[in-house]
Amino acid sequence: MKFQPLKNVTVVSVEQAVSAPFASCRLADAGARVIKVERESGDFARDYDDSVNGESTYFAWVNRGKESVRINLKSKEGKKLFLNLVKKADVLIQNLKPGSMKKLGFGSESLREKYPKLITCDISGYGEEGEYSEMKAYDNLVQAESGLIDVTGDDDMRAKVGISIADISTGMHAYSAILEALMHRDQTGEGVSIKLSMFDSMADWMMVPWFHQKYAGRTPKRKGVFHAEIAPYGPFKTSDGREVMVGIQNEREWKRFCDGVLSGLIHFEDPKFSSNSNRVKHVEELNELIQSRIDQLSHQQTVELLKKHQIAFANLNTLRQFSEHPQLRLTDVEMNGELIKMADRPAQFIGFSTEFGPIPALGEHDEKIRKEFGS
Incomplete structure (x- = not known):
């Protein structure tokens, strides 16, 4: 049995690049009908x-499971077709320049007034x-800002x-x-207008270094691949x-490691x-001492010791080594009539x-x- 909890949900997405396609792709994975x-x-x-x-690598990654339709949103025919799509949609996603959809006559506020069950x-x-x-x-610009x-x-x-x-x-x-928002609509019968920025998304993920700066007045030092x-x-x-990446998280592990x-x-x-x-204060001396010991051990000997003493570690793999990783779960996806490989869904739904x-x-789905929706 297929796991398709969103099989009765229709998503219309006016999207480009990565952020919006990533979101609609995950909705498609869950069974939603996504019209791009x-x-x-x-x-x-x-x-x-x-x-x-x-x-394109990016396009292949975040556009599986969608229907592609070309619409000129500035034309009379295009506007009519798009509104016909929205009328039957549960969710409308867009990541055009702020104000663009409103200028075209498709601002989320006006659409929500016409279709109160719509989620934008x-x-x-x-x-x-x-x-x-x-x-x-x-x-990269948002990473910088x-x-x-x-x-x-x-x-x-x-x-x-x-x-x-980002x-x-x-x-x-x-x-x-x-x-x-879909759960909210199930409970209330009303849709929701969602506003989301790339900057706010990264701000949430930047809270640990921000806390250091805000409350301790310092910025964590850049340490390359070291924590x-x-x-x-x-x-x-x-x-x-x-190269083997070693991570000590508590004093029990530190004692076993020593x-x-x-x-x-x-x-x-x-x-x-x-x-x-x-240890952080004396990290350079610490790392030199550890390296002097690892210098005496082969990769296999190092791994065996780390496993024996229950020390968390990872191999510092190249991209090629990752592509051959025994834990990498791959699946087939059709593109242009051929099958390509990509990583399977991270979440496995047992049964x-x-x-x-x-x-x-x-x-591909223009006609x-x-x-179906009229022109």
Whole structure:
């Protein structure tokens, strides 16, 4: 039996790039019918690259299970068709520039007045008010404005996060907010207007470093792949060149690590290292001592010791090693009549089957949508 809790939900999404497509993709995974409205030239994310059998990696990732229809929202015919879609929709998502949908005559406030059961989700860069409201917002730009880049990297150079984390955060918040709104409508019979910005989404995820700055007057130091606030917590190179990431979270683990892995090189009650705060203060000396011990061990010996003494660790894998990881669950998805591989749904619903719908070609469902909803 398929797990499709949203099988009776229809979503219309005027979307581009990543944040809104991420949210609507997850709704499609849960069984919703998602109609992706694209301009004649298509979602510009279709042209980001051509790595997946000639198609864009970003588009392939967040557009499975959708129907693609091209609509000119400025034309009389396009406006009529779009309103016919909205009339039968449960959810309307859009992430165009703030004010764009309103100028076209499709502002969420007016649509909610006409269709009180409709749930609208407007995604923007910085919200619809304030001096930033008109600014364009892309993932790296929001990483910069939110301070994320300031706490990422090392002493010598700041760095962006290696994936579209601001977009993903916003898409996740949109998905969960829409689910909450659907539950609210089930209880009250009324829809909800949701406003969500990429900046607010990242602000929520930046609270730990922000607390340090707000209440302690300091910014966590950039430590590259090492943790800024916990020690030891970072990678160490074994004698055969592999790197193992070790993470000590409490004093019980610290004692086991000292006695079992470091073989007494450091006494767990040494005043310089007897608490996490002290270890952080002397982290450079600490890491040098640990590395001197790991230098004597092969990767296999290191892993065996860490497992034996129940120390949390991970291999510092390359992307190629990740692609061959024994825990990586992959599934097939249809695109352009062929099957491609991608990661399966993180959440497994025991006793149910799940599958991803095809990734649509531009305008693949034009005729179907116009026939069903009128032109």
